[in-house]
Amino acid sequence: MPLAKRAESGPHCLAVKRFAFLINLLIITAGVTSGADRRIAFEANDAVQIANLDATVVRNLTNGIFPAISPDGKSIVFTSVQSTDGQYVRRLSTIEIASGVSQLFDAIPSDNSYYATWSPDGQWIAFTLRADGLWHLAIIKSDGTEFRFVKKGEQDKVTLYSPCWARDGKSLFCHDMTNIYRLALDGSVLAQWRIEQIAPNGGMSGDGRIDVSPDGQRLLLSMDMDEEYDRKNWDGPVPALWSYDLSTAASVRLTSKNLFAWDGCWLDDTNILFVSQGPQDKQAALYRANGKILKRLIENARRPTVSLLPK
Numbered sequence: 001m002p003l004a005k006r007a008e009s010g011p012h013c014l015a016v017k018r019f020a021f022l023i024n025l026l027i028i029t030a031g032v033t034s035g036a037d038r039r040i041a042f043e044a045n046d047a048v049q050i051a052n053l054d055a056t057v058v059r060n061l062t063n064g065i066f067p068a069i070s071p072d073g074k075s076i077v078f079t080s081v082q083s084t085d086g087q088y089v090r091r092l093s094t095i096e097i098a099s100g101v102s103q104l105f106d107a108i109p110s111d112n113s114y115y116a117t118w119s120p121d122g123q124w125i126a127f128t129l130r131a132d133g134l135w136h137l138a139i140i141k142s143d144g145t146e147f148r149f150v151k152k153g154e155q156d157k158v159t160l161y162s163p164c165w166a167r168d169g170k171s172l173f174c175h176d177m178t179n180i181y182r183l184a185l186d187g188s189v190l191a192q193w194r195i196e197q198i199a200p201n202g203g204m205s206g207d208g209r210i211d212v213s214p215d216g217q218r219l220l221l222s223m224d225m226d227e228e229y230d231r232k233n234w235d236g237p238v239p240a241l242w243s244y245d246l247s248t249a250a251s252v253r254l255t256s257k258n259l260f261a262w263d264g265c266w267l268d269d270t271n272i273l274f275v276s277q278g279p280q281d282k283q284a285a286l287y288r289a290n291g292k293i294l295k296r297l298i299e300n301a302r303r304p305t306v307s308l309l310p311k
Helices: 003-008 011-032
Strands: 037-045 045-052 058-063 065-067 075-084 085-094 102-103 111-119 124-131 134-141 148-151 161-165 169-177 178-185 189-193 210-212 218-225 236-245 251-253 261-266 272-274 285-290 293-299 303-306
Touching: 037 065, 037 293, 045 065, 045 075, 058 075, 065 111, 065 303, 085 111, 111 161, 111 303, 134 161, 161 210, 169 210, 210 261, 218 261, 272 303, 285 303
Parallel strands: none
Antiparallel strands: 037 045, 037 303, 045 058, 065 075, 075 085, 085 102, 111 124, 124 134, 134 148, 161 169, 169 178, 178 189, 210 218, 218 236, 236 251, 236 261, 261 272, 272 285, 285 293
């Protein structure tokens, strides 16, 4: 082995790499803890990335997809992907932002786990998993223990998608592309709503996302609209964001027909984050919106989540 190659793999080089990694994490932590210590996590190029609220500091954290940041902004749960002989294994993992310490949730009886979401107190994680040829809804403690099913899938029954915790921390929202449900943690249905009644000419796909406003009163829904449009190089329905008030049953379309928007999440009770792609754009970008005021934040981003407002 050439001397240069031996030096690259020696203990001194490893120490330098560890030091550089720690310095990078310190830069990440310092950069994103400003702004009331709130952070945005998102996916880009099959990697988990984080940013401060203004997206002035953006850092790559680890490889993975479907990231969700914890309510306190200190950890991220995501799906790690490993490939062996063409077979993909997708498992839930968590990573601490400050230390870079990660944990693989190997107690979950599945090689396909997605759509993880944190309970408001950060103690539990809800997600979907595939086992025995069916998709199921489950929860697990944030330390990787106490796995249990919320709702098992059934043969010839519709799949439940996009779990999202209610603000009470005792129930979950999800959908089956026809109805939106609120489920107790034992799987019983507490309430349900027809999607077509919320959004006329609208529907939800398996990627249709649900997010609950900080006050717990409204759902932010990523819909697919059955509408005509004039846009080249776009294959599929018009994506739009809708707000649904749980107490009044009033629904409001938040994005116009010309603004293709999806992957929405609440920043606070009036501001939202979402992903959009304009007619001339080659890729989607992350936006912040307050009413009709839009701000482009990050290029090439999807599935944003944000830590909660500090109490």
